[in-house]
Amino acid sequence: MNPELAQTVKDSKAPAISRAAAVLRLLGKSDAPLGLGAIARELGLVPSTCLYVLRALVAEELVSFDADTKRYALASGVLTLARGWLRRDHFASMAQAPLDRLARAFDVTMLGVEIFGIDHIIAVAVSQAGGGFQLSTQVGSRFPALISATGRCIAAFGGYPDKQLEAKFDTLRWDDPPTFAEWQRQVARTRETGFGIDEGNYIAGVTVLAAPVRKARGAPSHALVAIGLTSALRRTGLEAVQQALCDEARLLTGQLGGEEV
Amino acid sequence: MNPELAQTVKDSKAPAISRAAAVLRLLGKSDAPLGLGAIARELGLVPSTCLYVLRALVAEELVSFDADTKRYALASGVLTLARGWLRRDHFASMAQAPLDRLARAFDVTMLGVEIFGIDHIIAVAVSQAGGGFQLSTQVGSRFPALISATGRCIAAFGGYPDKQLEAKFDTLRWDDPPTFAEWQRQVARTRETGFGIDEGNYIAGVTVLAAPVRKARGAPSHALVAIGLTSALRRTGLEAVQQALCDEARLLTGQLGGEEV
DNA sequence: TTTGTTCATTCAATATATAGAATATCATTC
DNA sequence: GAATGATATTCTATATATTGAATGAACAAA
Structure with a gap:
């Protein structure tokens, strides 16, 4: 796993969240939607774990999934969160x-x-x-x-x-x-x-x-x-x-x- | 737990992420920073679990924590994500x-x-x-x-x-x-x-x-x-x-x- | 069509995140 | 200043999320 990510994951009592955040940041940086393999490789996650993380994020509408290309990208849910922050x-x-x-x-x-x-x-x-x-x-x-x-x-x-x-x-x-x-x-x-x-x-x-x-x-x-x-x-x-x-x-x-x- | 949240949590293989998203949405909706108790009560989470979720979110700079008042609020990290989405x-x-x-x-x-x-x-x-x-x-x-x-x-x-x-x-x-x-x-x-x-x-x-x-x-x-x-x-x-x-x-x-x- | 390759997905064993009680901390009231 | 209540935090057994191998699907080349 990514050394830095590995650290946060180990220190945390909720590693899934660290992984999820890392995925979101990666997708935010990326210029194009990414497939499961690419994401897992980049972050040093095992593909199966990465898949579950992505599925959870998709369910929360923070990540969108194109069933045809099997690619993941940030979804507009992140905008809604940002709005909440700006509002306050x-x-x-x-x-x-x-x-x-x-x-x-x-x-x-x-x-x-x-x-x-x-x-x-x-x-x-x-x-x-x-x-x-x-x-x-x-x-x-x-x-x-x-x-x-x-x-x-x-x-x-x-x-x-x-x-x-x-x-x-x-x-x-x-x-x-x-x-x-x-x-x-x-x-x-x-x-x-x-x-x-x-x-x-x-x-x-x-x-x-x-x-x-x-x-x-x-x-x-x-x-x-x-x-x-x-x-x-x-x-x-x-x-x-x-x-x-x-x-x-x-x-x-x-x-x-x-x-x- | 919140009936709807309970459902997503149970169905998911990464329940921590559902909980994290729920926390983020709650903080986004709220007009003022919230304490651990209030968040846990509102979402029907057990306080200890909620605490770990919050700590992970704080570590990821998605949530800010005021050590004096012990209140949590959305942090600007959500803005950075939103920017990633807008950019693409x-x-x-x-x-x-x-x-x-x-x-x-x-x-x-x-x-x-x-x-x-x-x-x-x-x-x-x-x-x-x-x-x-x-x-x-x-x-x-x-x-x-x-x-x-x-x-x-x-x-x-x-x-x-x-x-x-x-x-x-x-x-x-x-x-x-x-x-x-x-x-x-x-x-x-x-x-x-x-x-x-x-x-x-x-x-x-x-x-x-x-x-x-x-x-x-x-x-x-x-x-x-x-x-x-x-x-x-x-x-x-x-x-x-x-x-x-x-x-x-x-x-x-x-x-x-x-x-x- | 068949074969090889790449990628996504399922599955079962186990390391570990979670729940709930116990404890600590802090205000607030008497 | 002690007692009360409310809140945050630690602790530990156990239910379960994670892993890595096995399977499946999709595609390209022969």
Whole structure:
């Protein structure tokens, strides 16, 4: 079995669930529906066990099964679950309106992201720019925590020791990587200005702005992110976007009950 | 145990998965995080078993656990799964652009729905009208198949026997219910015009239009839906919306490989 | 048509996940 | 501060989910 999966399965008192989750993740990653054999091989499960897992998932409408091709794929049940999560997530529902507003006003792609420590962030709300380019990201997308503009915010306000930051920093992939020293200067600047900016480091030709949102005093729990073509943003005026972004982030922090610093 | 859950659990060779799915659905429905006891009671599980299920789900990041309050809630992992599904769903990704277009052009809320037989439909893509009212629906929302405008399409093109239709029809809830005979006349009309319309039946004061999309020859697999205030739509001109909706639906059917009738 | 190959599925022995009682933990009330 | 009640958690015997081999089905090549 997959070493990592083997571990979770052994540690758990409900291994079937670990297996089921692994299957769901695999199907989520896969670009095409997969057959039993492929799934079992990939995850290192014995085919018969894998079959029972799949059948249970099909019965729960989390996985669909094409009887003709004998292939399995994610089913829409996962959407229904996601909806339940979104419905109860205050940040996601409260952020949507401001995101739409900003996206429309400045013709940028706006993201509301949730921060999971120093490890990763997840886009939980998205508003696409109407006209022009589509820098498209979908709800549920996952990024390393320290990448791009949001990364500067997390580094600036997360209270992590430099050692840990550097270790994580070294694992990042950028189009045009800054050195750690450069990056630290930018982080310091973010600490002063209150927002992070990434001008073409993460993706060449694209500028990303991020402003932290706090659910409670301390490290930011979320962030608002604006993404646009560097050239277009310069034309619109970066200043105005920065200002609006920070204002909305502060407002949200207030609404979520996090102290407005 | 819950009678229905008991059944699935007994029939399955992987009961832990049925239980896990039930827990996830319960947490998805719930408005607030739930404690172990509440979950176990609601689902008729023994607390210890329920605890193991929850721990496994927490380990998989599908459920979050607040150590202070000892409450469980859905975690963002479900979003990541949903994203995997959306990514590979041709209809959802291809429908987004037309939905945005129509929503903007006619100031209506647009839905792309997937049809699951005669039972239910799920919204898989949404585009909100910018200004004015927000008739808001989220991705993942689930509706009975035969309700509203989409229901007329499914009845018209699904090829279900009248007996079965009537049985399902009797279970529907409308603001202003039509009689079965009235409804059948509307269905017949849909069969001629190629689109379904619901003028205030489902929700008073709201008009819903739906045009079927086919992935393959036969019963529609999806539909495009336009939702707007009856008064506003009348002002805009229903004709134009109908026309545009049907055009886009036909186009999508072509792109998805379903025969253009 | 027959044969070989690949894949999905069933089956029976056994390792183990589950149920239910026992225990621990935490508020709440007296 | 002790007692009560409600809740979460651990523990262990047993019912059963898992395994790996055996069977079956589907397809391609000869």
